[in-house]
Amino acid sequence: MTEQKIPRATAKRLPIYYRYLNILLDADKTRVSSTELSEAVKVDSATIRRDFSYFGALGKRGYGYDVESLIKFFRKILNQDRLTNVALIGVGNLGHALLNFNFHQDGNVRISAAFDVNDKIANTIQSGVPIYPMTELRTQLEEQQIQVAILTVPSEVAQQVTDEAVAGGVKGILNFTPLRVTVPKDVRVQNVDLTNELQTLIYFLEHYNKD
Amino acid sequence: MTEQKIPRATAKRLPIYYRYLNILLDADKTRVSSTELSEAVKVDSATIRRDFSYFGALGKRGYGYDVESLIKFFRKILNQDRLTNVALIGVGNLGHALLNFNFHQDGNVRISAAFDVNDKIANTIQSGVPIYPMTELRTQLEEQQIQVAILTVPSEVAQQVTDEAVAGGVKGILNFTPLRVTVPKDVRVQNVDLTNELQTLIYFLEHYNKD
DNA sequence: AGAAATTGCAAATATTTTTCACTATTTCTT
DNA sequence: AAGAAATAGTGAAAAATATTTGCAATTTCT
Numbered sequence: 001m002t003e004q005k006i007p008r009a010t011a012k013r014l015p016i017y018y019r020y021l022n023i024l025l026d027a028d029k030t031r032v033s034s035t036e037l038s039e040a041v042k043v044d045s046a047t048i049r050r051d052f053s054y055f056g057a058l059g060k061r062g063y064g065y066d067v068e069s070l071i072k073f074f075r076k077i078l079n080q081d082r083l084t085n086v087a088l089i090g091v092g093n094l095g096h097a098l099l100n101f102n103f104h105q106d107g108n109v110r111i112s113a114a115f116d117v118n119d120k121i122a123n124t125i126q127s128g129v130p131i132y133p134m135t136e137l138r139t140q141l142e143e144q145q146i147q148v149a150i151l152t153v154p155s156e157v158a159q160q161v162t163d164e165a166v167a168g169g170v171k172g173i174l175n176f177t178p179l180r181v182t183v184p185k186d187v188r189v190q191n192v193d194l195t196n197e198l199q200t201l202i203y204f205l206e207h208y209n210k211d
Numbered sequence: 212m213t214e215q216k217i218p219r220a221t222a223k224r225l226p227i228y229y230r231y232l233n234i235l236l237d238a239d240k241t242r243v244s245s246t247e248l249s250e251a252v253k254v255d256s257a258t259i260r261r262d263f264s265y266f267g268a269l270g271k272r273g274y275g276y277d278v279e280s281l282i283k284f285f286r287k288i289l290n291q292d293r294l295t296n297v298a299l300i301g302v303g304n305l306g307h308a309l310l311n312f313n314f315h316q317d318g319n320v321r322i323s324a325a326f327d328v329n330d331k332i333a334n335t336i337q338s339g340v341p342i343y344p345m346t347e348l349r350t351q352l353e354e355q356q357i358q359v360a361i362l363t364v365p366s367e368v369a370q371q372v373t374d375e376a377v378a379g380g381v382k383g384i385l386n387f388t389p390l391r392v393t394v395p396k397d398v399r400v401q402n403v404d405l406t407n408e409l410q411t412l413i414y415f416l417e418h419y420n421k422d
Numbered sequence: 423a424g425a426a427a428t429t430g431c432a433a434a435t436a437t438t439t440t441t442c443a444c445t446a447t448t449t450c451t452t
Numbered sequence: 453a454a455g456a457a458a459t460a461g462t463g464a465a466a467a468a469t470a471t472t473t474g475c476a477a478t479t480t481c482t
Contacts, residue, residue, distance in 0.1 A: 011414055011437060015407040019389055033459060042391055045459095046441055053461055061460040062448030079413050084407070097308030101405065109409055148413060168294045174409055178230060180253060191413045192403065194312065196226040198297070198320055198385055201401045202290050202359060203222055205383045220470060244428065256428095257472055264430055272429040273479030426481075436471070442464085450457070 010051045016041050017048070018074045024067050027060055033064035080108040087146045087170070088114040090153035091121060091131055094176060098150060099127040111150070113140055137161070141168030148172040155179040221262045228251050228259070229285045235278050244275035289319075296323040298357045298381070300372055301364035302332060302342055305387060309361060310338040321363070324351055348372070352379030359383040366390040 020040050020109060024032055029171075034052075037163045038045035040113050052058045059065040075081050090094055098126040099111060114131045116122055122133035149170045153161050165173065166187055173189045175181060175193070178196065183189055231251050235243055245263075249256035261407060263269045263276075269284060270276040286292045298305055299322045310322060325342045327333055333344035343351050354358075360381045364372050369388040376384065377398055384400045388406065394400055 007420070009440070012407075012411055014414065015404070015410045016391065035459080042393075044440070044458060050440080050462080057461070059460050061446060062447065062450090062458055064459065077414070078410055080419060084413055093308045093311040097305045098405075100304040109406070109413070147416065148409070150409075156359070172412045174405075174412055180227065182253075188412060188415050190408050192405070192408055193226070194309075194385075194403070195320070196223075197401050198359070198361075199226045199289050199401055200222055201383045201385055201399060202223065202295055202320070203288070204399050205358065206290060208452080218469065246428080255471070258470080261431085261471080268430065270429050271479065272477060273427050273481090275428065422452065424482090427479085429478080430476095434471100435472070436469100437468100438469070440465105440467070442466085443479095444463095445461085447460080448458080451455090452453100 002137050006054050010054060013041075013051055014074065014078060016043075018071070018078055018080070019070045021067055021074065025071060029067055030173060031064045032067055032070075034059075036064075038044070063138060078108075082108065084109050084148060085112040085144065085146050085164075086110065087112070087141060087144075087149040088129070089134075089137065089151050091116040091118070091126065092152060092154075095124070095150075095152040098152065099129055113144055113146060115140070134161070137164050137167040141165060141170060145169065148174070150174045150176070152176045169208075217265050219333055221265060224252075224262055225285065225289060226253060226289050227254075228262070229282070229289055229291070232278055232282045232285065236282060240278055241368075242275045243278055243281075245270075247275075291319045293319065295320050295359060296355065296362045297321065298323070298352060298355075298359050298376075299325040299340070300345075300348065300362050300376060302327040302329070303363060306363040307337070309363065311413050324355055324357060326351070345372070349379040352376060352381060357381065359385070360405065361385045361387070362392075363387045369416075 002172065017037070020037065021032070033044040034048045037048055041048075051061065055073070055077065058070060058173040086109055088098060091099065091114050095114070095116070099114065111129050114126065114129050115134050115137050116131055117134040119133070120129050124131055140146075146168075147170055149165050149172070151165075151173055155177045158175075159181050162173065162181040162183060166183055171187055173181070173183070173187065175189050175191045176194070178193050180191070181189060221346070228248070231248065232243075245256040245257075245259045248259055252259075266288065269281060297320055299309060302310065302325050306325070306327070310325065322340050325337065325340050326345050326348050327342055328345040330344070332342050335342055357379075358381055360376050360383070362369065362373065362384055366388045369386075369390040370392050373384065373392040373394060377394055379406050382398055384392070384394070384398065386400050386402045387405070391402070393401060
């Protein structure tokens with residue numbers, strides 16, 4: 001599966017390109033040049049061409065890129081053409097918001113199971129998603145073959161829950177917990193630490209006057 | 212104010228160090244070495260020393276670092292010793308969750324005003340935070356001298372709201388919108404794009420078998 | 423007093439990312 | 453159809469960023 005090493009920086013820009021391409025499509029644009037794209041997404045045009053080139057020759061010299069086929073291509077790359085089922089572990093404040101959050105705006109990610117220790121909500125359906133008790137975490141993940149989990153539990157239990165999720169076959173974790181969880185190296189964790197983000201933001205504000 | 216250029220990578224690790232130091236403090240540890248810290252936060256000890264050294268000589272050779280004074284120092288650096296008032300713009304799903312979110316776990320960030328277009332919630336108080344109508348965005352920001360905003364509005368209006376916020380004096384924006392907003396260069400934007408994060412995560416899962 | 427521990431830091435490396443500069447194509451214009 | 457204009461693709465250079473090494477200086481420990 002591993003084709004070739006795409007730089008992390010590039011991978012992070014892909015969704016941004018993808019999103020803008022869809023805007024172009026909606027506006028009935030059929031072609032776009034790297035220069036044009038550059039202005040919209042605020043990335044140097046050479047960088048864009050370089051990014052695209054990791055995937056082969058997607059454009060036409062002297063012409064630009066065909067919006068539709070580019071979208072089609074990225075859709076595959078970004079797994080937009082396939083539904084990815086995701087588990088939400090921890091249905092507190094944030095978890096609840098994520099249940100309603102429009103992850104599937106492009107129709108590719110769906111929270112198909114949620115878990116919580118709270119008896120009050122376990123075994124109910126919230127926003128169309130079944131909530132299982134935490135005790136069933138592992139078995140449900142296995143059964144439903146879910147490989148991606150969003151972790152929004154209190155940090156005290158984060159590691160333990162993570163272990164359980166990994167045991168259930170999870171390979172990717174979007175971790176909203178401030179805790180840096182430990183996982184086997186074939187599991188990827190993407191940390192989203194809101195407090196951290198805010199602090200970093202404030203830090204930069206205080207310590208740099210521009211940038 | 213701008214003291215010296217701290218690498219971005221370092222700045223991002225600071226909150227992590229800070230958090231762990233507090234754990235040590237809670238455990239009544241009075242000193243810690245870079246090696247010890249290293250294991251806990253999973254960062255090479257040399258990197259930690261390097262990171263710390265940007266701020267001067269914080270430790271004692273042959274001894275290590277004094278937990279308490281290190282915390283005290285970082286608290287200043289990270290503005291934990293001062294309350295930063297933050298505005299929440301857009302009280303939808305996610306916004307609502309953030310209102311309840313424990314940003315102030317260390318008591319330094321407080322959402323002190325929220326804004327929404329919805330008449331039903333404007334001019335009410337939610338989770339202890341006053342919600343103002345969006346029309347008052349600029350004036351309230353000015354009046355309350357809020358410099359940091361969390362943006363959780365629909366992306367269609369993101370740019371427009373951002374402009375308004377900037378006009379109101381905001382210097383830092385935590386942007387939950389998928390839109391890359393344009394701001395003057397003295398304003399810093401930190402993007403938190405959840406859909407993007409998930410997509411990137413899934414992308415890596417599919418395309419790399421480890422990392 | 424001597425051994426052990428440990429920071430601080432300059433310099434060396436390594437890694438990653440961006441940009442330049444140019445060629446090859448294709449499209450557009452007249 | 454010829455020439456001009458536009459534009460992708462890309463090797464190589466440069467720049468930016470981050471990590472690691474190696475060791476002197478210092479402090480603590482026994």
